[in-house]
Amino acid sequence: MKTDASTPPPRACADCRLRQLPCFLPVTLDELGFIQSCRQTVQAVAAGRAIIAEHHVSPRLYTLYAGWAFRYKTLADGRRQILNFLLPGDFIGLQGEFTDDATHGVEALTDTQLCVFGHDRLWDIFSQQPRLGYNVTWLCAREEQLVDDNLVTVGRRAAAERIAMLLIHLWRRAERLGHVDAQGAVDFPLTQQHIADALGLSLVHTNKTLRKLERIGLHEIKAGRLRLLELKALERMADYHARPMRQVPLI
Amino acid sequence: MKTDASTPPPRACADCRLRQLPCFLPVTLDELGFIQSCRQTVQAVAAGRAIIAEHHVSPRLYTLYAGWAFRYKTLADGRRQILNFLLPGDFIGLQGEFTDDATHGVEALTDTQLCVFGHDRLWDIFSQQPRLGYNVTWLCAREEQLVDDNLVTVGRRAAAERIAMLLIHLWRRAERLGHVDAQGAVDFPLTQQHIADALGLSLVHTNKTLRKLERIGLHEIKAGRLRLLELKALERMADYHARPMRQVPLI
DNA sequence: CGACCCTTTGAGGGCCGTCAAAGGGGGTGG
DNA sequence: CCACCCCCTTTGACGGCCCTCAAAGGGTCG
Incomplete structure (x- = not known):
């Protein structure tokens, strides 16, 4: 019924449990192989630990495989605002690609499992797999919607x-x-x-x-x-x- | 010193006054030609009028050429939240590409001039000009940062x-x-x-x-x-x- | 000159913030 | 196994920031 945050992602993306859920778009075998070739490694982050530290630029991109996380910003005096919550399937770290100073932190809310991509592969995605590039934009626009909604709230x-x-x-x-x-x-x-x-x-x-x-x-x-x-x-x-x-x- | 909102964009993108500003990334001639081929038409929207009506899906994408605008959402009882302001060079309408219901409205704050793109060209951008696809994602991530900042505020x-x-x-x-x-x-x-x-x-x-x-x-x-x-x-x-x-x- | 929009100011109240402290539950060490 | 601790939750008291209501002033346009 639920994704166990103690089980790492399988070695082969073809066996990914997330991908079997009906809420995700199917991909071609070609794209699947490409995604797997981009995946550098796998990483577990315990509840309460940083996935991306605030004010540090992360050289990595992540897909959250299991567990919950959140993006946040803090002011100098410690006031903290959570921007949005991240659930399995969410893509993490895109903002860091386009700015010099990292703008926000990402923290694991529960124990989490992450698929790790080198940030230098992002351009490969766009140049070699246009449809995946399109999908990255899609995910970005979708996350912006979450923030929009939270801002209204x-x-x-x-x-x-x-x-x-x-x-x-x-x-x-x-x-x-x-x-x-x-x-x-x-x-x-x-x-x-x-x-x-x-x-x-x-x-x-x-x-x-x-x-x-x-x-x-x-x-x-x-x-x-x-x-x-x-x-x-x-x-x-x-x-x-x-x-x-x-x-x-x-x- | 300022872009006059009563002057429409020039016929040729090569003559675009925005592009001459140092704050914008240069593009290749090839890319410039492609952008121009995507540009369907040009449109003026007067201050206070809708560029994208709330709760309507826009079949178009825009680049704001001159003037100011803002994205907003309203609750059923009329409370309104402005999400972010749009200034010349900002890209408009991306969210509408990925959701069925339009999520927010866009209104002209001053008289504005817009470059209009058919939304069916978005995929062409990614498939034919990967670097421009990458740039679209960039603009999307950048807008999300604006909303992030405003949410903290x-x-x-x-x-x-x-x-x-x-x-x-x-x-x-x-x-x-x-x-x-x-x-x-x-x-x-x-x-x-x-x-x-x-x-x-x-x-x-x-x-x-x-x-x-x-x-x-x-x-x-x-x-x-x-x-x-x-x-x-x-x-x-x-x-x-x-x-x-x-x-x-x-x- | 009137209409309309935007700005400005005052009065009063309520929502929500801060301060303070007690209760509960799970983990750790003795 | 118990005791202690730490984190999270819960509740009360009080005050202030910001909201609503109300109304007047100024500027622009028809």
Whole structure:
């Protein structure tokens, strides 16, 4: 039902468990071989450790194979903003390709497994496999959408609306990946501090608002798993509009 | 000194006034010819009119040739969030390529001139001119950075810090394009409502904060032009860190 | 000259931030 | 196996930043 973050990606991309999920675009055998030739190595990063350190340029690109991570930025005095969460299949490190100073950090939220690509292969992707280049752009545009959405949430929604939004959003992303169990629950590894940092709220107010939503029976977070008990009510509260699910690329 | 929004782009891309600016990456003659062959037509959009209507999928891509615009999203009850501002050279419409529902609107802030590309040419760019495909990704990643920065601002900065951030940011972008006059002023076509919508503030509070910064002499907005009188103080207030200026692609 | 948009200022209140402290749960070491 | 510790969660108190409501002033265009 879920991808085990302790199992590294298989040696052959053809055996990749992610690729077997219906939410990812199929690739040709040729493209698959090319992707595998780009894959430098495999790497495990433990929960709480940096995948890309803030203010450091990473010479690598990654595909998140298993586990959750997040992109973030911090101000000089320590205030932190989480930009978006990364789930299996997400591509990491593209921003570093086009700027001299690394702009944000990436941290593992759970234990993670990563497929590692040398950044010098990025140009090879575009020049040798145009369709994969197109897909890289696709992934980039898709990540920008996530940030767009989060910006609207942080800029214009009240605390309860923000939390409703985040819960629905993450639940849906986990659902796509087949992580929903028979009880309608998904793994939910965020602490309330993560939620606060993603939503532009304080920890205390995040806790009070979460408890309020839970008390009126909209959702339940128990033992690191999230269930949405009143999806419609949450969607109404957040002004959430489901997007049609569409296959996305996987590099 | 500034690009006149009433002058349409020249017939030949080789005569493009934007391309003569040092902030844009040079292209080969071959690429230039290709870009011109992709350019369907030219379009003027008056201040306040939609370039891409919210909730409509645009079958077109644009390069903003002259004038300012902005991307935004609105909630059902009318609350609006501006995601980022668009200045000459920015590429518009990429998100629409990869999702079924259009996710955001684009509105002209001033009178604008646009170069129009059919969206069916996007694939041609990747397949026939890999380097231009790479550049499209570059532009996409760069726009995401803008949204990242704005998200940090809205999520974690206080009102005065947000405003300082926006003023510096927009001034710098205009400077890159050579829009600074001898008095250190740039065109600044935003209303306070735009500033409020970009920063997640109310109009009233935006006004009061702007006046406060102006009263202590940090900046001046007069006759639609902005001057930064105390750049260092503004940067300290905003925790702003200048990024090295680097040439960017122009499609 | 009136209409409309944008700016400006005041008053009052509520949402959310900070400070403070206790409770719970899992891991580690004695 | 128990004790301790650390991290995360939870709750209360209080204050301030920012929101809403309201209304007047200025500039431009028809």
